[in-house]
Amino acid sequence: MERIADPKLEVARLWRNPSIRRLSLSIAILAIAVVIFIALYSYFSADKLKQDWLDKEAAMLGSLAQDHPELATDWLKQLSQADEPSPEAIAEGRRIMERYGMTPSAMETSWLPVLGNYRFRTFWILIGAATTFIALLTWLLFRVIRRQLGEIRSLAVAMEDTVKHNRPMAYRMYDEGELGLLANSAQELTIRLRETIEQLHRDKAFLKDTVADISHQLKTPLASLMIYIDLLQAGQADAEHAAEFLRTCKRELDRMEWLTLTLLKLARLEADALQMSLRDTNLAETIQHAVHLISPLAVSKKVTLRIEDSDRGLIVPHDSHWLAEALANLFKNAVEHSPIGGTVSISWENTPVFVRVQVKDQGNGIDPRHLPHIFKKFYRNSSEGSGVGLGLPLAKSIVEKHGGVLSAAVNPIGGMMFHLSLPQHPFPVPSGELTEL
Amino acid sequence: MNVISVDGLSKSYGTGTTQVKALHDVSFSIPQGQFVAVVGASGSGKSTLLHLLGGLDKPSGGYVHIDGDNLYGLKEKERAVFRRRKIGFIFQSYNLIPVLNVEENIQLPLLLDHRQPDKAYINDLIHTLGLHERRKHLPSELSGGQQQRVAIGRALAYRPAIVLADEPTGNLDSANGREVIDLLKLAVHQYHQTVVVITHDMNVAAEADRVLNLQDGKLISDTSSQGRLV
Numbered sequence: 173m174e175r176i177a178d179p180k181l182e183v184a185r186l187w188r189n190p191s192i193r194r195l196s197l198s199i200a201i202l203a204i205a206v207v208i209f210i211a212l213y214s215y216f217s218a219d220k221l222k223q224d225w226l227d228k229e230a231a232m233l234g235s236l237a238q239d240h241p242e243l244a245t246d247w248l249k250q251l252s253q254a255d256e257p258s259p260e261a262i263a264e265g266r267r268i269m270e271r272y273g274m275t276p277s278a279m280e281t282s283w284l285p286v287l288g289n290y291r292f293r294t295f296w297i298l299i300g301a302a303t304t305f306i307a308l309l310t311w312l313l314f315r316v317i318r319r320q321l322g323e324i325r326s327l328a329v330a331m332e333d334t335v336k337h338n339r340p341m342a343y344r345m346y347d348e349g350e351l352g353l354l355a356n357s358a359q360e361l362t363i364r365l366r367e368t369i370e371q372l373h374r375d376k377a378f379l380k381d382t383v384a385d386i387s388h389q390l391k392t393p394l395a396s397l398m399i400y401i402d403l404l405q406a407g408q409a410d411a412e413h414a415a416e417f418l419r420t421c422k423r424e425l426d427r428m429e430w431l432t433l434t435l436l437k438l439a440r441l442e443a444d445a446l447q448m449s450l451r452d453t454n455l456a457e458t459i460q461h462a463v464h465l466i467s468p469l470a471v472s473k474k475v476t477l478r479i480e481d482s483d484r485g486l487i488v489p490h491d492s493h494w495l496a497e498a499l500a501n502l503f504k505n506a507v508e509h510s511p512i513g514g515t516v517s518i519s520w521e522n523t524p525v526f527v528r529v530q531v532k533d534q535g536n537g538i539d540p541r542h543l544p545h546i547f548k549k550f551y552r553n554s555s556e557g558s559g560v561g562l563g564l565p566l567a568k569s570i571v572e573k574h575g576g577v578l579s580a581a582v583n584p585i586g587g588m589m590f591h592l593s594l595p596q597h598p599f600p601v602p603s604g605e606l607t608e609l
Numbered sequence: 610m611n612v613i614s615v616d617g618l619s620k621s622y623g624t625g626t627t628q629v630k631a632l633h634d635v636s637f638s639i640p641q642g643q644f645v646a647v648v649g650a651s652g653s654g655k656s657t658l659l660h661l662l663g664g665l666d667k668p669s670g671g672y673v674h675i676d677g678d679n680l681y682g683l684k685e686k687e688r689a690v691f692r693r694r695k696i697g698f699i700f701q702s703y704n705l706i707p708v709l710n711v712e713e714n715i716q717l718p719l720l721l722d723h724r725q726p727d728k729a730y731i732n733d734l735i736h737t738l739g740l741h742e743r744r745k746h747l748p749s750e751l752s753g754g755q756q757q758r759v760a761i762g763r764a765l766a767y768r769p770a771i772v773l774a775d776e777p778t779g780n781l782d783s784a785n786g787r788e789v790i791d792l793l794k795l796a797v798h799q800y801h802q803t804v805v806v807i808t809h810d811m812n813v814a815a816e817a818d819r820v821l822n823l824q825d826g827k828l829i830s831d832t833s834s835q836g837r838l839v
Contacts (some may be wrong), residue, residue, distance in 0.1 A: 523788055
C-alpha cells in the first residue's frame with residue numbers, strides 16, 4: 173500500500189492522480205489545437221488580405237487602362253467601391269501588372285514586406301493571448317483540484333490513522349457538497365468501528381462478570397452443602413437431625429438450581445443469544461398467566477394481586493412466555509415489598525405509541541437515591557424480599573429485548589410504581605448493525 | 610469516550626454594571642448513551658447551557674467539545690453543517706415547518722444535505738412514533754403530542770450522536786409527556802444516543818440516568834457519581 177503519511181502534495185504526488193493526468197492531456201491537446209488554428213488563421217488571413225489587395229489594385233489598373241480620361245475619378249471610385257470588383261477588370265489589371273513583374277510571389281518579398289509583418293504580428297499576438305489565457309485557466313483549475321485532492325488526502329491520512337490505532341479521526345470536515353458527505357460518512361464509519369470494538373470489550377467484561385457472579389453466588393450454598401454432607405457422612409447426626417440436614421440440603425440445592433438458571437437466562441438475554449419471538453398476543457392473558465405464577469406467594473403473604481379495569485382485548489406484539497416471566501418478577505417484587513393484607517394493583521393503557529403496564533404496591537417505597545440502581549444485578553437496598561437481586565434485572569432485560577422501557581418511580585402517595593412500556597411498533601433497528609453478535 | 614465535554618463554560622450578556630452572568634464556569638462531561646436531565650429554576654442558565662451545547666449561541670469563555678470537536682473552533686458555516694449532522698434538537702414549541710407534512714418534516718435534516726433518505730428506516734420510524742396515519746398531514750392538523758413526536762422523528766432521522774431537548778414536555782399533558790420521555794429513553798437504549806433534556810418536571814428528572822442541577826448559572830450538583838454505568 174502506498175505510504176500516505178506526508179499530507180503535503182508535491183507535483184510528483186499530484187501527477188499520480190488520473191484526474192490530473194487526464195486534465196493535463198486535455199489541456200495539452202487544446203493548446204496544440206489552438207496553436208494550429210492560430211497559425212492557419214494568420215496564414216490564411218494574410219493571404220486573403222494579399223488577394224484582396226491584389227484584386228483591388230488589378231481592378232484599378234484594368235480600369236485605368238480602359239478609360240484614360242477620368243483617371244482621378246476612377247481611382248477614387250475604385251478605392252471607395254464596396255462590392256466585389258468585376259472579374260474582367262481584375263483579369264485585365266493582372267495582365268498589366270504581370271508585365272511590370274507585379275506577381276503575388278514577387279510582391280510578397282519585395283513589394284509588400286508589410287504583408288509579412290502583418291502575418292507575423294497576427295500570429296504572435298494571438299499565440300501570446302491564447303497562451304496567457306490557457307495558462308491562467310490551467311493554473312486556476314489545478315489550484316481547485318489540488319485543494320480538493322489535499323482534502324481527500326488529509327481524509328485518507330486520518331482514516332489510515334484511525335484504522336491503525338483505533339482512535340477518533342483527527343481530520344474533520346463539515347462542509348456542504350459531495351466531499352463533505354464523504355467526510356461525514358467516513359467519520360460515521362470510524363465511529364461505528366470504534367463502537368463495535370467497545371462492544372466487544374464490553375461483552376468480554378460481561379462474560380467475566382457473569383462467570384464471577386455465578387461462582388460467587390454458588391460458593392456459599394456449596395460450602396454449607398459440603399458441611400452438611402460431611403456431617404451426614406460422619407454418621408454423627410441422629411435421625412431427626414439427619415432429616416433436618418437433608419431438608420436444608422434440598423433447599424440449598426433448589427436455590428442453587430434457581431440461581432444458575434436465572435443467571436444463565438440473564439446471561440443469554442444480555443449476550444443477545446436469545447431472541448424474543450414477538451407475536452400479536454392478548455396482553456391480558458399474559459398478565460393473568462404471570463399473576464397465576466405468583467399467586468402462591470401472594471396467598472402466603474396475604475397480599476391481593478388486583479387487575480384493574482383495563483382493556484382485556486388488547487393485542488400487543490410480544491413474546492408471551494418471556495413477558496410473563498418479566499411481569500412475574502415485577503409482581504413478585506411488589507408482593508414481597510407489600511405489607512401483610514396489602515394490595516398490588518396492575519393496570520394497563522393503550523396510547524398511540526406504547527402499551528403501558530403499571531404495577532403499584534403499598535410498600536414503603538425506596539429512597540429515590542436508590543432508583544438508578546435497582547435494576548442492577550445483586551443490588552439490594554432492603555432486607556425485605558427473598559431474592560438475591562436478579563428478578564428486576566431479568567425483567568428489565570426482557571422488556572428491553574421487546575424494544576420497550578421498564579422504569580420505576582416512587583408513588584407520591586406511598587409505595588412503588590413500575591412502568592413497563594412496550595412499543596406498538598418497535599423502533600427500527602439500524603440495518604447492517606455492526607455490533608450484532 | 611465522552612461524547613460531550615464542557616470545560617469552564619461561561620456566558621454573560623451585556624457589559625459593565627449591566628452585565629448578567631447567565632452561565633459561570635460550568636464543567637462536566639457526558640459519556641455516550643446517557644440520558645441526562647438538566648434541572649434548575651427559571652433563569653438558572655439551563656436554556657443558555659443547552660444553546661451552547663447545540664452551537665446555537667457563542668460562549669463568553671470556555672469550551673464545548675462534541676465527539677472530540679471543539680464546537681466553537683469551527684467556522685459559522687461548518688457549525689451549521691455540524692449541527693445538522695450531529696445534533697438533534699427538540700424544542701418545547703416543536704418548531705416544525707408549517708408548510709411541510711409529517712414525513713417531510715421528519716426527513717428535513719437529510720433533505721437539507723441532499724441525501725437520499727433511507728425509506729425503510731423512515732417508514733419504520735414513523736410507525737414507531739404512531740404517525741403512520743398522519744404522515745401526509747401538516748403540523749397544524751396535529752395535536753401537541755403528535756407534533757412533538759414529529760419533532761422527535763426529525764431529531765432521530767439523521768441518527769445523531771446527541772439529542773438536545775429543551776423542555777420537551779413543557780406544553781404537553783402528563784400522558785403525552787410520559788410518551789415523549791419513553792421515546793427518548795428508547796432512543797438512548799436502541800441507538801446508544803446521548804440525550805440531554807432540560808426540564809423543571811421532577812418526574813422527567815427522576816427518569817434520567819443523571820441529573821445536573823444549575824443555580825444562578827453554576828452547576829451545584831451532579832448525580833454522575835451514582836449514575837448508571839453504561
